[in-house]
Amino acid sequence: MAYPDKLLADDEEVVRHLHPHWLTLLRPVLVLLVVIGGASFGAALVPAGPEQGMIRLGIVVLSVLLLLVFAVVPVLRWRTTHYVVTTHRLLFREGILARRGRDLGLSRITDVSYTQTLWERVVRSGTLTIETAGDSGATVLRKIPDSDGVQQLIAFMIEEDADRRAEESAWYVRGDDDSGLPPGDGWRPTAVL
Numbered sequence: 001m002a003y004p005d006k007l008l009a010d011d012e013e014v015v016r017h018l019h020p021h022w023l024t025l026l027r028p029v030l031v032l033l034v035v036i037g038g039a040s041f042g043a044a045l046v047p048a049g050p051e052q053g054m055i056r057l058g059i060v061v062l063s064v065l066l067l068l069v070f071a072v073v074p075v076l077r078w079r080t081t082h083y084v085v086t087t088h089r090l091l092f093r094e095g096i097l098a099r100r101g102r103d104l105g106l107s108r109i110t111d112v113s114y115t116q117t118l119w120e121r122v123v124r125s126g127t128l129t130i131e132t133a134g135d136s137g138a139t140v141l142r143k144i145p146d147s148d149g150v151q152q153l154i155a156f157m158i159e160e161d162a163d164r165r166a167e168e169s170a171w172y173v174r175g176d177d178d179s180g181l182p183p184g185d186g187w188r189p190t191a192v193l
Contacts, residue, residue, distance in 0.1 A: 004084045004091060011087075016153060018083040020143040021125040025078055028071040035071070039063035083141060085153060088161060090130070092141070104139065106161035108132045112154045114147040130154070 004014060039059050046055045076096045084091040090109075093101040110133050116126035126147025130139040144150055 028074040
């Protein structure tokens, strides 16, 4: 079973699964291109002689270290960061080796807002701020793709979750029993769970 499906309850469904905006990968890709180009150029400039092999090996080792730190780790960080909206909650997971996560029930969310700079509006990205009942601080998610659409989706899912909870919390019977209501008077709640 793939992530995030393994985290879901039986009656829960994934509505939207996001990673940080793709522009977070721009810097690692540029670093990759510059380091590979620079290493190739530097290796070609090494003069012939007995030290040539060691100098080229040094260039390769330095290039691999730079690529690991400035290209591979950011790509892995992007790939292992998940923002998931389900029918019952919001899931946040991040981390390569050590993991960190948070689940927010939709019923606990009191406010969802987003902010965008001019550049973020152009690339359709932004920052979501989620406030919940009982927590002292807000949860801030940066570099969210389609942040305004995600904010609207979460607001809609909060309403859907409230409706679902209201339906689950009341039992309904027809008004044509011995309740004293006229027959066919419609539905009425009879018990609260």
